[in-house]
Amino acid sequence: MKGEYMTHHLQQRAPIMEALNQYKSMRVVPFDVPGHKRGRGNPELATFLGEQCLTMDVNSMKPLDNLCHPVSIIKEAEELAAQAFNAKHAFFMVNGTTSAVQAMIMTACKAGDKIIMPRNVHRSAINALILSGAVPVYVNPGVHSELGIPLGMSVKDVEQAILENTDAKAILINNPTYYGICSNLQALTDLAHRYNMLVLVDEAHGTHFYFGDNLPASAMSVGADMASVSMHKSGGSLTQSSFLLINNEVSEGYTRQIINLTQTTSGSYLLLSSLDISRRSLALNGKEIFRKVAEMAQYTRNEINKIGGYYAYSKELLNGDTIFDFDVTKLSVDTREVGLAGIEVYDILRDEYDIQIEFGDIGNILAYISVGDRHLDLERLVAALAEIKRRYSKDKSRIYIHEYISPQVAYTPQEAFYAPKQKLPISESAGYVSSEFVMCYPPGIPILAPGERITKEILDFIDYSKVKGCFLTGTEDSNIEHINVLKELME
Amino acid sequence: MNLWYTEKHSPNVRFSLKVEEHLFTGKSDFQKIDILQTSEFGRVLTLDGLVMLTEKDEFIYHEMITHVALATNPSIKKVLVIGAGDGGTIRELTAYATIEQIDMVEIDEMVVDVCREYLPQTASKLADPRVNLYFEDGLKFVRRIENEYDLIIVDSTDPFGPGEGLFTKEFYGNCYKALTDDGILVNQHESPFYAEDALGMRKAHQKIVGFFPVCKVYQFHMPTYPSGHWLFGFASKKFDPTQDLDAASWNELNLKTKYYNTDIHVGSFALPNYVKEQLKDVE
Numbered sequence A: 001m002k003g004e005y006m007t008h009h010l011q012q013r014a015p016i017m018e019a020l021n022q023y024k025s026m027r028v029v030p031f032d033v034p035g036h037k038r039g040r041g042n043p044e045l046a047t048f049l050g051e052q053c054l055t056m057d058v059n060s061m062k063p064l065d066n067l068c069h070p071v072s073i074i075k076e077a078e079e080l081a082a083q084a085f086n087a088k089h090a091f092f093m094v095n096g097t098t099s100a101v102q103a104m105i106m107t108a109c110k111a112g113d114k115i116i117m118p119r120n121v122h123r124s125a126i127n128a129l130i131l132s133g134a135v136p137v138y139v140n141p142g143v144h145s146e147l148g149i150p151l152g153m154s155v156k157d158v159e160q161a162i163l164e165n166t167d168a169k170a171i172l173i174n175n176p177t178y179y180g181i182c183s184n185l186q187a188l189t190d191l192a193h194r195y196n197m198l199v200l201v202d203e204a205h206g207t208h209f210y211f212g213d214n215l216p217a218s219a220m221s222v223g224a225d226m227a228s229v230s231m232h233k234s235g236g237s238l239t240q241s242s243f244l245l246i247n248n249e250v251s252e253g254y255t256r257q258i259i260n261l262t263q264t265t266s267g268s269y270l271l272l273s274s275l276d277i278s279r280r281s282l283a284l285n286g287k288e289i290f291r292k293v294a295e296m297a298q299y300t301r302n303e304i305n306k307i308g309g310y311y312a313y314s315k316e317l318l319n320g321d322t323i324f325d326f327d328v329t330k331l332s333v334d335t336r337e338v339g340l341a342g343i344e345v346y347d348i349l350r351d352e353y354d355i356q357i358e359f360g361d362i363g364n365i366l367a368y369i370s371v372g373d374r375h376l377d378l379e380r381l382v383a384a385l386a387e388i389k390r391r392y393s394k395d396k397s398r399i400y401i402h403e404y405i406s407p408q409v410a411y412t413p414q415e416a417f418y419a420p421k422q423k424l425p426i427s428e429s430a431g432y433v434s435s436e437f438v439m440c441y442p443p444g445i446p447i448l449a450p451g452e453r454i455t456k457e458i459l460d461f462i463d464y465s466k467v468k469g470c471f472l473t474g475t476e477d478s479n480i481e482h483i484n485v486l487k488e489l490m491e
Numbered sequence B: 001m002n003l004w005y006t007e008k009h010s011p012n013v014r015f016s017l018k019v020e021e022h023l024f025t026g027k028s029d030f031q032k033i034d035i036l037q038t039s040e041f042g043r044v045l046t047l048d049g050l051v052m053l054t055e056k057d058e059f060i061y062h063e064m065i066t067h068v069a070l071a072t073n074p075s076i077k078k079v080l081v082i083g084a085g086d087g088g089t090i091r092e093l094t095a096y097a098t099i100e101q102i103d104m105v106e107i108d109e110m111v112v113d114v115c116r117e118y119l120p121q122t123a124s125k126l127a128d129p130r131v132n133l134y135f136e137d138g139l140k141f142v143r144r145i146e147n148e149y150d151l152i153i154v155d156s157t158d159p160f161g162p163g164e165g166l167f168t169k170e171f172y173g174n175c176y177k178a179l180t181d182d183g184i185l186v187n188q189h190e191s192p193f194y195a196e197d198a199l200g201m202r203k204a205h206q207k208i209v210g211f212f213p214v215c216k217v218y219q220f221h222m223p224t225y226p227s228g229h230w231l232f233g234f235a236s237k238k239f240d241p242t243q244d245l246d247a248a249s250w251n252e253l254n255l256k257t258k259y260y261n262t263d264i265h266v267g268s269f270a271l272p273n274y275v276k277e278q279l280k281d282v283e
C-alpha cells in the first residue's frame, strides 16, 4: 500500500513541464535559438499556433537539460516514465515510433545479424534492416480465413524459425497488430529467451496495455527486453512523440548511443513536455480512461453489428495461438458483406459524411476510439455506416480477399536497396527482385520489401489495391507505375 | 438592480435583455440550462448561454414549424419530433385531432423537467395521451426506423454542441428512410444573415437536397434570434408546400393561431434574392 502511495505521489510530478513553467517565469532574455524568440519574430505563426505554444518552443540549455545526454529534468522524467511502464529505463523519442523501432533493431543487431520477425511489420522495421544490414527471417503470420486480416505469429512457427536460426540475435513482435490482434507474448518471450535472443516489441498500438484493466499483456509485464510505445496514438501526447522502453540486460548507455546516431540534437520541448504530461495523466488516470475507451468501443461495436452486414469483431476470434488476445479498444470492422471494400467505406465516410477514420484496407476499416471521443460522435459513425449500407451496398462477390503471400527473399533489404538497379514498368516486373518497397499507406505494412522477388500474385494484389482506391507508396516513382529491380538479374 | 443578459449574435454584435430574476440554473450531462425572468420577453430559456425561446415570441417559431406541414398534408397521422424539449412544438401538434401518435425524442431529460416547472406555456401538452417521450440521441433513434412517420420535425439547437448530430448527412438520410412515401421533413434551418449562421444554413440545405425530391426553405421573423430573420426547411418525398397547400381544409379546422395563416404559408416560401442565391450555390 505504502509503495503504491509513493508511486502515485511521484507520478504526480511532470519535471519537464515544471521546468518549462519555471523557465518562462524567469523571463530570461533569449540570445539563443530558436530564432522566432518566443514567437515575437514570427507573429503569424504565434497567432496560428497560440502564443503559449511558441513560448514553450525553446532550446536545450542547463535548466532544461539535453535530450542527447540527459542529466537533470529529462533524466527525472525518463525515470518517472520507466516507473510508470515498469521498465528499467525509458527514452523520450522525438522522431516517432519509427525512431524507437529502428533503435531497438539497431541496438540488437549489427550488419549480418539475423532477426526473426513476422512479415506484417511496419515499414519502420524493414527500414531499420536497410540501415543496419541485419537479415530478416520472416515468420508467416497467416491470414484469417474469413476476415483477411494478418494475424499474430504462432508459437510453433516461431520455434521452428528459432531452431533453424539459432544464431539469430533477436525476435520482433507486434503487440498488438494495427487490427488489435496479439500473439502469445509471454510464450514467445520465454521461448526466445531460452535461446538467448532479445525480445523486441513494437507496441505502436499498445500504450494502453500498460494502464488499463483486462487488456492484453504488455511487453514489460512479460519480461521482454525492449518496446516501442507510441504515446501519440492511444497515450494522448503530440504527434511524433514516443517512448522506447528497455528492460533486463539491455544497456542504457549503448541504446542511447544508437539513438543518438540518428536523433536530432534539437529535441522539441513541445514533444518532450507532451510526453511528460501524458505519462502523468496515464499513470494517475489511465485505468479509468481506458475503461471508458473500452466501453465506448464495445458500445459502438454492438451498434455496428446490429446494422447487419458489417462485422465488428472482438474476442470471439481468439484461438489460443495466432489470435492469442484481442485489444477491445480497437474498433475494426469487416465490410465485405456490404459489398464494399474497407477503403471504399473509408473514402465515403470522409467525402460524404465528414468522418475521418484511421484506415481502410480491402476487407476492413479501423476507427480509432480514444478518450477524446464523445458519444454523439460515436452515434454519427454508426448512423453513417447504416446509411452507407442503405445507399451504397453492392454484391459481396466484388470484394475478394487475398491469401497471405509468402515473400521470396532473394537478398537482404540492405543489399537490395543499395544494389545497381534498373527501372521497369511495374506490370513487366514479375520474376525480378525488387529494390524498393510497395505498400498501402495506411497501414504501412509492405506488400513488397527490398530484396523480395516480384511475382504475378503480388502484382495482381497491387493492381487490385490500386483499383479499390488504396493509397500506394514506397517506390521512387511517386505514381507507382515503375519499380526499381536488381540489375544483375536482368540478363 | 440592473441585471442584463447578453448574448453574442455574431462575433461583433450583441443582444441584451433586461433581467428581473434568474429563476433557474443547472447543468445537465449535455449542457447548461437557465431560466430568466425578463422585463420585455417574459420567461426565457437559454441553453449554453443561447436563447432558445422566450414566452413572448415562441408562438412564431412553434406555429411555423408545425402548421405549414399539416396544412400541406392534412392526413398526417404519425409524427416524430426531435429535440423540442420545451414542448412548444408538441402543443401546436396536439391541436390536431387527426394526429394519432406523436413521438418526441429529446436527448436531455433535464430540459423537459425544467420546462415543465418553469414554462407551462409551452410544456402544458406534454402529458397528452398521444405523446410518447423518449430521452435519447435523435440520430440513434431514427437510425433504427424505416417507413414509419408521415412527418418528422427537427426542432434542434444549433449545429454545434449536443444538437450537432442533427445537422449531418447521416441524420437526414436516416430521416428519409424513417419517413413513409408521403413523408415530410421540417427542420430548424438556421439563418441567412450572419456569416456563421449562414454557413449552417447552406450546409444543411446541401445535405438535404441530396435526399428529397422536394426541398424548399421558408422564412419567419423571430425577434430574439440573431438578425431576427430565421428559416425552416421543408423537404418531402411527394408534397409541394405551396402547390399542394389545402387552404380550405386547414381554415375549416378553425385553429386559433397568432402568426400562421394560409396566406403567410404561401408568402413564407418567397425568399429574398440573397437567400435564394446562397441556397442555389449549394444545390
Ligand SMILES: Cc1ncc(COP(=O)(O)O)c(C=O)c1O
Residues within 6 Å of the ligand: A095, A096, A097, A098, A099, A101, A121, A122, A124, A174, A178, A202, A204, A205, A230, A240, A242, A443, A444
Ligand atoms: C506497427 C507500427 N509500428 C511503428 C509505427 C511508426 O510510428 P510513427 O508513425 O510514430 O513513426 C507505426 C505507425 O503507424 C505502426 O503502425
